Amino acid sequence: MTAPPAGTAPAVAVTGIGLVTAAGIGAEATWQGVCAGASTAARDPRLAGLPVDISCTVPGFSPREHVGRRSSLTHDRFIQLSLTAAREAVAASGLDPATWDGARVGVVVGCGLGGVATWEAQHRRMLEQGPGAVSALLIPMLVPNMVAGHLAMDLGATGPNLVTATACASGATAIGTAMQLLREGSCDVVLAGGGEAGVSPLMVTGFAQMGALSTARLDRPATASRPFDAGRDGFVIGEGSGMLVLEREADARARGARVRARVAGYGASADAHHMTAPDPEGGGVIRALRTALAAADLLPGEIDHVNAHGTSTPLNDAAEARAVRKVLGQDADVTSAKGVLGHTLGAAGAIEAALTVLTLEHGTVPPTANLERIDPAVELDVVSGAPRRREVRAAVSNSFGFGGQNAVLVLTAA
């Protein structure tokens, strides 16, 4: 199997980004928070009394204020966060949903879990009050695909519409899929991203029971998420959404849009190794990295920056570091936003792709929060302490999901 000849596929531009994260509501607030390098993890009253009771939660999000009364009552939080990020991204792109040809606008959103907090609350109602107490809105608030459906309704986008579910790679898979839709000409604009609000008692306990979450620093939550640090012991769950407006670059330039960056390559693969543990040899990751580089027509030495998956779990960070070193060497400046934002699961790949766009624009690689003593097994140049200024022409954003699903994006400067 060979890749299509590089250079023949139309370039895909990022013309708008929107972010809603634990560092703040809006791309600028998130960027400032990530560059400041202070973790947002804190004790979460929703998790009171549970073995793991910390999370990275979007501060000051008021559904009524941010998405309106109707959405505040009929949408789960993962949809509300996504709507907020999507509206920001579209506004930033300069496109106007009132006048665009909606049939040429697609929506591809990554989501790993869906409306799990609604599910849990309604299940409790059924057990305590009987089936008659269950909401008629349970199903549309629960199923993950509704996020793309609601964005279509909100923005009048009637082109291809789907949700990708590759666990913690979902957001990156969505952007890669959107790039392919644009390259094949299925639509002219794609709103691509990810949204997740999985901080619920059952989900957090489930992740805790499988040993995925940090438990060693529950008394000091802001130090718990520490990607690539020798003392890391698991991830901190987060919530949020990242959205990108993608167009073919020629179309974007023709309408005078500001091209923020390019999505130049996408590589996807499966480990076929273990249901949750990464392949220690990184075979799937290595293949995804090489596929993405080939699609972008770039050599390993041309990658200046890696926005790592970097979850802060012992297994992920070691396996990822090994694979990155093997394919890209040690020259790229590496960071993980999860030290600041926690792990937002299906949204993470999209949030991190948006942050990679900002790194390309600003020439700034944010630091990895809480990286004090790098794991000797991580033979990479991981940025810590303070943001690092450098010209970044090409960058990789890694995302890997439970199930062994890998999605690697290559983004380049406009």
Add this chain to the structure above:
Amino acid sequence: MSAMYDRLVGLLVDRFEVDRAEIGADTTFEELDMDSLFLVELLLVIQSEFGVQIEDDAASPGDTIGRVAEILERHAAPTASS
């Protein structure tokens, strides 16, 4: 206006966060941005909170609040007299 109308308005304000100023007897549910599924949810809440047995297709988004209050009153009447 009937007591049932007042009760329905109270429910819309308290549970569905509708501004009281938006509501009149001639206001339709559509005008309050409540679609068919949202209305099913409203009727389920009415069943459990008012103790009124009513089919979930007894009202549609084009109905006015005054009209639905009348429907509820009719359904509530036999219970009240029994």
